[in-house]
Amino acid sequence: MNHTPEAVAAAERWTAHNYHPLPVVIAEADGAWVTDVDGKRYLDFLAGYSALNFGHRHPDLIAAAHAQLDRVTLTSRAFIHDQFAEFCQGLTELTGKDLILPMNTGAEAVETAIKVARKWGYQVKGVRQGAAKIIVMAGNFHGRTTTIISFSDDPDAHDDFGPYTPGFVTVPYGDLDALAAAIDTDTVGVLVEPIQGEAGVLVPPHGYLAGVRELCTANNVLMLADEIQSGLGRTGETFACDHERVVPDMYIMGKALGGGIVPVSAVAADRDILGVLKPGEHGSTFGGNPLACAVGTAVIDLLKTDEFQTRSRELGEHLHTGLAKLIGAGVTAVRGRGLWAGVDIDPAVMTGREASVALMAHGVLAKDTHGTTIRLAPPLTITAEEIDWALEQFAAVLEGN
Template sequence: MNMPTLDTASVRIIAAEKDHLARNYLPLPVVIASGEGAWVTDAEGKRYLDLLSAYSALNFGHRHPALLAAATAQLGRVTLTSRAFHNDRLGAFATALAELCGKDLVLPMNTGAEAVETAIKVARAWAYRVKGVAQDAAQIVVAHGNFHGRTTTIVGFSDDPSARDDFGPYPPGFVAVPYGDAAALDAAIGPDTAAVLIEPIQGEAGVIIPPDGYLRAVRESCDRHGVLFIADEIQSGLGRAGTTFACDREDVVPDVYVLGKALGGGIVPLSAVVADEAVLGVIRPGEHGSTFGGNPLACAVGLQVVEMLASGEFQQRAALLGEHLAGRLDGLVGHGVTAVRVAGLWAGVDIDPARGTAREVAERLAERGVLAKDTHGQTLRIAPPLVVRATELDWAVEQLRVALDA
């Protein structure tokens, strides 16, 4: 995508970032200045349909009125207390989220990576204190192609070179198996295994949907061997896959939910680990925490998110609009697209290399007023806010068709 040659506001903003911002991202040259619903507007006033939703953090769209109202009301009262004290929003949020998940306890954090790290610590403590695994011997089974965050522990069990290379040494304690291979996962579980940690749908890998029955098989393996099933629902959960959680697609309930992104309504960072007392109760005072975790502003927004999900409206929209989107995208297969994978309102579109890389297609889409993101070279991810309209999806797919033909 060619940058404008004029001395526009966007050019100046991007130049300032280039001079003073660490280069850990390579964003499309679009400078977003405002947003509403499924649309954003750049610094020059051009509008774009958002098909990324900040990697599912904006499931409810930009500036959803109910979420803004909850945040604004709390901003006028108190925003941070730390967990050294109680606050009047935390209990209500924890109760509502526990009920949504069908679990006993909630441990709030801020980011998805923090929540995954928390789940790892909980699983290890459970292995030592409940299962009786020898100290420092606990193992966690993970899947190839995973993306659970970018901390040094997490990238240590990633097989993505861009996430892993040059950041070692890495801690032991993880065994990786092919994603979707239930037999390999079962075979990897041993007497020292504390947990299985997987994404019910792998988002960063390109919206990779496991074979039907895989999640049920994982649940059965964990039950048979006496290990925890940890589901990383940070991207796939909270309505994105057409159900409250992606695990619901197979009527599977994990022992531990790891949540984030959309939990903060696209307004504040908010994540959580949710499990029953028998699991999450192993954490004792002083063993884990966060200054901002469970802050009243995040809890006020998170409570509103949970209340919005309780109606089922957003899950239903994702399911119905996802079927609509799948029908439109399927028409592109053989016409610049080699494969399409859709789960709820979430799609991975594999671009024919003859039409360019997924990055190049994303740049052409941006020129046509549609924002999407590439991953792993040839895959374009589509994840619009759940408030998008069917007619807007139709228009976006038409812009994709034109971009593929360009």
């Protein structure tokens, strides 16, 4: 008996339509594979938009969660728990920064960065009260809170959700001249994704991040790097900024930091930046909870081995070599870095949605964006053989088989 249609209908009945998921209902998962309610297995080539960098149910992460579940899971930040310091210290060592502020979701981390940059602007830089500006990039995606969507140029995220929050200036992504022209005495931060994921895994021109860093330093402006999708091993380095040996003033992290088990996010910066916050000015009941910190510490331990960065680097080259062979055979362009790719489908062949549905029928799960692009971001635990199999399915889909 096929249980999927009934399960899909039930989900549609009881939820608001804020997503357009593929018609698959997952019941179990392990490593790079998931199994639906009818027992069909799929190779996960999306990995929760990089939340599952270490695969589904990584044994080290599951063990850390199990151990903590038997002890204490929540205290609120009204008290200190015994997992907090170790997690924060580990993340400061990973980022090279002085201080950590843990939150839950990526959007919360971005909101934290915005608030801190503004307060730093008023208290440290001396910007006029109420005049602080943050420069953002066209095509950005940083979350869906009301402040963040105020500077989105994606109609689906932006339209009909006003009035919008002021204080943001948009410049073209990858254009250093436009960025330089936009900076003035009221600018407190530049918020940038080292690689734009939602936009289609757009990699900026070489030297762009270094140029952003130079402009921020020269103008006493904070460089805020949103590494929520690009960080923690996804691109072959711990952070995507590392490819240009750039150190931002603030790292914004999320997704993979929770190991696919709990939502964990954080910002990392030096004391002269994060130190502007005082008790009561920002917080989260669940931010930095014991379960999150236990899992987050286990994630940091995995990253310290450099195994996953290496796997992403080496297997990413294998993936991109295979994808390049599809150009001209239903694919018009491929972009990305490490185990992360944006694949543009020839609209004369099919839409990105149609390609995603067809891939699902072939046992590979991926997701479309902006009509004609498919994003690929398999777990960093995937094997070369599994990548080859997925590429075979992709080729078959494009050939109409």
